[in-house]
Amino acid sequence: MSKTHGLLCGGKPPEYFIWIQMKQRCNNPNHKRYKDYGARGISVCKKWMDSFESFIKDVGWRPSKELSIDRIDNSKGYEPSNVRWATSKQQSQNRDHVTLV
Numbered sequence: 001m002s003k004t005h006g007l008l009c010g011g012k013p014p015e016y017f018i019w020i021q022m023k024q025r026c027n028n029p030n031h032k033r034y035k036d037y038g039a040r041g042i043s044v045c046k047k048w049m050d051s052f053e054s055f056i057k058d059v060g061w062r063p064s065k066e067l068s069i070d071r072i073d074n075s076k077g078y079e080p081s082n083v084r085w086a087t088s089k090q091q092s093q094n095r096d097h098v099t100l101v
Helices: 014-027 046-050 052-059 088-092
Strands: 068-071 083-086
Touching: 014 046, 014 052, 014 068, 046 052, 052 083, 068 088, 083 088
Parallel strands: none
Antiparallel strands: 068 083
């Protein structure tokens, strides 16, 4: 599959929908996860709010379908210096309330 201007020919890549959901969690009070993000003051930097291309330029294309976007410091928002593509295991270890069993 070839990517043209950040989009797959004939459709939008999975990263586009990840970007949309990231913005929804932080900005849409009706989103099911808003209470964990936007209501806690977690935001998306203006540069990314306005541009999918800027988001991809800063974080790159997702290297594997097993990865999702993760905030490195959970007290900060989505911004270039605070995100990475991470596995579900990495994300589960990066929670504010990790319970070790």
